Amino acid sequence: MIPAADDPHTRTALAAHQAGAIRWLGGGAIAVVLGVLLGAAAVTLADSGRRVPGLGLAVIALVLLGLVGIAAGAGALLRTRRWQRALAAAPWRTGRLRIAGPAIIAFEPEGFDELDPLQEPVRLQLLSTAVWRTRAVQELDGGEVRAAPVGDGQWVLTAEGLPTLYGAKAARR
Incomplete structure (x- = not known):
């Protein structure tokens, strides 16, 4: 890796x-x-x-x-x-991004089976409060992204063609 x-x-x-x-x-x-x-x-x-x-x-x-x-x-x-x-x-993990709320996203790692009740996506809340950054991530809904954990429930994600990294933290339920 x-x-x-x-x-x-x-x-x-x-x-x-x-x-x-x-x-x-x-x-x-x-x-x-x-x-x-x-x-x-x-x-x-x-x-x-x-x-x-x-x-x-x-x-x-x-x-x-x-x-x-x-x-x-x-x-x-x-x-x-x-x-x-x-x-x-840490290596990048590829997967799908799903929008779960205004600033809440769900990362489904490669191999994720949504029909398996034991598997859950990684639910994240964007760290940025800038509207344009939130919208940029929301436009990726259903698209392939790369994500990596950076410690203590913090993640970084990006996608092909995006010039920046987006920070996120584990979302509370």
């Missing part, structure tokens, strides 16, 4: 995921720096007797949004690293 990380498509998707994480992290850091600089400029203006309406709110917004961007980027970067380690040890 070939590890999923050895697949060129997987390496490209992981690199794209990591690049996105770095963009979020860098953008957040830039926003915080700009907020601090704008805050210093606001203090200088206030000392000279000039006040600019809304400048304080802009400083707070920049810093808060920057911190959110840093948190999102750091989380995505950690997720990418975890996925890289897990996919280096």
Whole structure:
């Protein structure tokens, strides 16, 4: 069995995921720096007797949004690293994807027999809350996908022609 990380498509998707994480992290850091600089400029203006309406709110917004961007980027970067380690040890499993709810999917591994009462599909809930990502996965209903467990009820899935990986967790019943 070939590890999923050895697949060129997987390496490209992981690199794209990591690049996105770095963009979020860098953008957040830039926003915080700009907020601090704008805050210093606001203090200088206030000392000279000039006040600019809304400048304080802009400083707070920049810093808060920057911190959110840093948190999102750091989380995505950690997720990418975890996925890289897990996919280096696990092979892709092929199977069919079925939509079981708004963000709930069922992965039926190759050889799955839906008439066998002892077999159950792997029920997963997408990690992404982005509507466009959820719809992209829902369009795969009935299609062949590749999935791999990445630890603690977490899975990664993709399909031929998709430029990215989708994270999912085991769905509660």
